[in-house]
Amino acid sequence: xxxxxxxxxxxxxxxxxxxxxxxxxxxxxxxxxxxxxxxxxxxxxxxxxxxxxxxxxxxxxxxxxxxxxxxxxxxxxxxxxxxxxxxxxxxxxxxxxxxxxxxxxxxxxxxxxxxxxxxxxxxxxxxxxxxxxxxxxxxxxxxxxxxx
Numbered sequence: 688x689x690x691x692x693x694x695x696x697x698x699x700x701x702x703x704x705x706x707x708x709x710x711x712x713x714x715x716x717x718x719x720x721x722x723x724x725x726x727x728x729x730x731x732x733x734x735x736x737x738x739x740x741x742x743x744x745x746x747x748x749x750x751x752x753x754x755x756x757x758x759x760x761x762x763x764x765x766x767x768x769x770x771x772x773x774x775x776x777x778x779x780x781x782x783x784x785x786x787x788x789x790x791x792x793x794x795x796x797x798x799x800x801x802x803x804x805x806x807x808x809x810x811x812x813x814x815x816x817x818x819x820x821x822x823x824x825x826x827x828x829x830x831x832x833x834x835x
């Protein structure tokens with residue numbers, strides 16, 4: 688499986704930790720940046736990572752900034768993206784099972800590296816349940832597709 692990853696400077700170190708963890712577990716990574724701790728703009732990387740998911744280059748995406756809020760908002764501006772901001776394993780699992788999230792956002796100032804790896808692993812292991820949740824995701828998709 689290929690995962691698109693992006694971060695701003697505040698999320699750079701955590702992105703690198705997650706990236707190495709995923710590589711060790713056999714995932715292919717598309718890293719759209721950033722590539723240092725030098726100050727940069729989170730929307731550039733949130734959007735770029737989301738575009739890789741939407742163009743089919745990656746099946747899923749993970750983005751990181753200081754809180755996870757800004758970069759998740761940026762990723763969610765790309766049509767077809769359902770990026771969930773998660774600070775624990777429960778919300779990570781439910782974002783996949785109930786919302787069919789195709790991207791995960793993390794806040795580097797909100798979770799430890801150890802917790803982030805647990806969140807990522809739980810998120811990747813969870814599958815979409817469908818059923819009543821498919822109807823709800825369908826409502827979101829219908830709106831997303833109608834806005835041209």
